[in-house]
Amino acid sequence: MKAGDFATLRHPYKGYRNIELIEQLEHKWLVRICESGLELEVYEDEFILD
Structure with a gap:
């Protein structure tokens, strides 16, 4: 899992529902x-990688 993943x-x-990962923060991800x-x-458990 890395920035730029959907x-x-x-x-x-x-x-x-569809998001793009932007930046990993301390305990969460900033997503668009x-x-x-x-x-x-x-949080990571709130989404599933495509």
Whole structure:
């Protein structure tokens, strides 16, 4: 798992599921929702790599 990888959220955020990993933080990943460009911090167990 590395920055630039694509993944799917286990539970949609505002209807969105597809994300791109941007940066690994201490306990979370900074991700960008592909369809909207919104950036979020999520734990590794909240997504599945594509």
